[in-house]
Amino acid sequence: MSLAVLKSRALAGMKAQEVSVEVHLANGLPSFAIVGLADTEVKEAKDRVRAAIQNGGFEFPAQRITVNLAPADLPKESGRFDLPIALGILAASKQIPSTRLHQYEFAGELSLSGELRPIRGALAMSLATRRDGGRRAFILPQANADEAALVATAAIYPAGSLLQVCGHFAAKSVDAMLSRHEAAPQPVPPEYPDFADVKGQVLVKRALEVAAAGNHSILLVGPPGTGKTMLAARFAGLLPMMTDEEALEAAAVQSLTGEFRIEQWKRRPFRSPHHTSSGAALVGGGSVPRPGEISLAHRGVLFLDELPEFDRRVLDVLREPMESGRITISRAARQSDFPAHFQLIAAMNPCPCGYEGHPNGVCHCSPDLINRYQGRVSGPLLDRIDMQMVVGPVPPEILAADADGESSLAIAARVQAAAELQLRRQGKRNQYLSTREIDQLCKPDKGGKAKLKQSMEHFQWSGRAYHRILRVARTIADLSGSERILEKHVMEAMQYRRALHPR
Incomplete structure (x- = not known):
């Protein structure tokens, strides 16, 4: 009668x-029994393990x-x-020595041949070992080595087969043992589509620059063919460079x-789900909860095209999630938390x-039909979108001319400077300022306060809209290098909330 104990990890x-x-x-x-709340995939391991052991000799x-x-x-x-x-x-x-098994954790799916x-x-498990x-x-499969080794302090030993792992523990010399995997070489800086390709739309580009600098959400409203999707596809190239911790968070999700690839390291996620997506696809779900699109867009961009066509x-x-930056998926027997700091x-x-x-x-749409169409986007959701921008058609003479707009690199440099200013001042981006911090850091001058009060009464904006305008005004002031929020900053911020109104 014998007993062996090894360590592994389960994802929750x-x-x-x-x-x-x-x-x-x-x-x-x-007989062969597996107990411990194992699902079907785990119970099927009996046949895979038996074949892998026998085919390994x-x-x-x-x-x-x-x-x-x-x-x-x-x-x-x-x-x-x-x-x-x-x-x-x-x-x-x-059949193999067990003296050193306690020094390792193991994970890997076996083929019938033992590969x-x-x-x-793998990255989430590697992060857990660090914590x-x-x-x-x-010890894990060779294909997961680069991913797991992104955690600099983790000791990763990749293997290609069960036989190699057994040889590691039965080896008489160091040369016959598995080699520790060195950290993967850093990929080249990520490349994004360039804003210089977009002709015209100067005001919309400015709004997207403000949104990128303060991590603000934005709604683009305009006729088809005006460049809304083209602008959104280039937005990720304006965002500040990811820190190592942000990159690890995004990669772990x-x-x-199983979607992470090493060439995506430090590349801002860009997710664009179709409007037929379900609620579970968007926020996550399943009997064994999996992350949805909002979590896969963590530290990146979630682009929802044709917004009213979504249920x-x-x-x-x-x-x-837009308020908290997290999503909790509850089931009868468990709860799963996923991060969701998406833009x-x-x-x-x-x-x-x-x-x-x-x-x-x-x-040919009647006013009532237009109201019903725009009303598909609920007032509470619209109220949480910081900026709402009209995207008009581009004149033919501008379309026929050569593109002469600013490149993404030039805009991104200003965004990076503004983001670093925010981190030095308050330790977070402007989008995440609390109500108390808004009162302390986002006080407009006398003229700006009067204009904001007048607009609040005229447009019947909510208290949430008031705070979001002040956050956007703070970002505009940061882009201009101003410590104070001036009237012109407030006026510009208010212009970014007039495309639609909650109805």
Whole structure:
């Protein structure tokens, strides 16, 4: 009767909790049982592990095998437990030494031939080992090595097969052991589409510069063909460079879905879900909660084109994450938290046909139809969008001329300077200022206060709109290098909230 204990990790939202893989061999009729709240994928490991052990030249013990995945109340999913289960069986049956197993954590899905296949969440597990003090090294598939090694302090040992891992523990010399994976070389700086390609739209470009500098959400309203999507696609190139911590956060979320690639390192995510997306696709969900589009856009851009075409109930699920920067998905037996600090860029036509207000187009929509169309975007959601900008058609003579606008690099330099100013002053971007901080840091001068009061009464803006205008005015002042918020800054900020009104 033998027992082997190995360590692995299970994903629960963004957390990668430690799991003890206990393998017990006992006399009796041959059997193979996996207990510990394992889902179907984990239970199917029995056949993969048996074939991998036999095809690796080892003997599969004809005994009563019990595998316990502890803690028992933590759900276990995916094939990441194949490798520790196989090693546990080999260690318990004395086919490989077990003296050094406690120094490592293991994760990897096995093929029938014994090759290690990539897993989801390798970076999240690597981050978890760092938070736990980095007491153990990590053995995982070769395909996940670059991703996991982004955590500089993590000791990553990649392997291509079960046989290589067994050779590491049975090796008589250092040369026969697995080699520690060095940190992946930093990719070249990310490249984004250039704003210089956009002809005209000077005012809209200015609004996007302000939005990028303060991390403000923005809605672009205009007829089809005016460049709304083209502008949004270039917006990520204006944002400040990602810090290492921001890049790790964004990469860890993408790792949970298996979408992260090393060439995306420090590249701002840009997510553009289709308007037929469900609420679960947008915010996350499933019986085993997975991150949705708002979390995959963490530290990047969420672009919602054709905003009124989204189901209104789907759009309304954005309201809380836009305020809190997090989403909590609750199920009967568990809760999963995912980060959601995304920057919302939305675009819509002014009416169903799209040509309301177009100087050359003919709109056949009645005022009531236009109101119903714009009313698909609820007032509470619209109130949370900091800036609302009209995007008009570009004159033919400008379209025919050569593009002569500023490049993304020139605009991004001003945005970077303004963002660094905000971090030095308050430790956060202007979008995240609390009400108390707004009172302290966003006081306009006498003229600006009077103009804002007059507009509040005229447009019947809410208290939330009042605070958002002051945040935007603070960003405009930062871009101009002004310590005080002047009347002209308030006037410009107010112009960015007049495309639509809550109805």
